[in-house]
Amino acid sequence: MTDRVVVAGAVYDRGRLLAARRSAPPELAGRWELPGGKVEPGESGEQALVRELREELGVETEPLERIPGEWPLPRGYVLRVWTARLVSGVPAPLQDHDELRWLGPGESGTVDWLEQDLSAVAEAVRRLPGGGGVAR
Numbered sequence: 001m002t003d004r005v006v007v008a009g010a011v012y013d014r015g016r017l018l019a020a021r022r023s024a025p026p027e028l029a030g031r032w033e034l035p036g037g038k039v040e041p042g043e044s045g046e047q048a049l050v051r052e053l054r055e056e057l058g059v060e061t062e063p064l065e066r067i068p069g070e071w072p073l074p075r076g077y078v079l080r081v082w083t084a085r086l087v088s089g090v091p092a093p094l095q096d097h098d099e100l101r102w103l104g105p106g107e108s109g110t111v112d113w114l115e116q117d118l119s120a121v122a123e124a125v126r127r128l129p130g131g132g133g134v135a136r
């Protein structure tokens, strides 16, 4: 059976992390997530992530590292998360989202994340270049 995998990106730019507010389905609308989507047959996780971020936000990104672990989602899906660098473009809520927000150091707790994203977000913030609370 094909894996049912949702990939999401902890997209960084200038020390900030991108959060996206879902506009659908109704049970998830209004909650914040790391943008991404389902892996299609024949795609790697990284390929799916680059495609989804292009479709949903209109930007080009480069996946950097996988955040260790995976988190169970409804209907047998699992969530896998990568950190990703914004390469070009200005993110816009083209699909699936109605608001985007760049969160600076100390701001990751200011949006209502989906529960299943919380540990990945915490780990992403720790990895935030120059801003996760660990001086480098």
Ligand SMILES: Nc1nc2c([nH]c(=O)n2[C@H]2C[C@H](O)[C@@H](COP(=O)(O)OP(=O)(O)OP(=O)(O)O)O2)c(=O)[nH]1
Pocket: 006, 007, 008, 028, 033, 034, 035, 036, 037, 038, 039, 052, 073, 077, 079, 096, 114, 116, 117
């Ligand atoms: N993209 C994304 N989806 C998440 C996260 N956390 C989480 O529970 N989900 C759920 C919401 C959705 O039920 C599912 C992802 O579906 P999606 O609707 O974003 O996928 P997709 O863009 O490929 O859309 P489609 O094929 O269903 O039209 O995973 C997350 O951080 N990012």
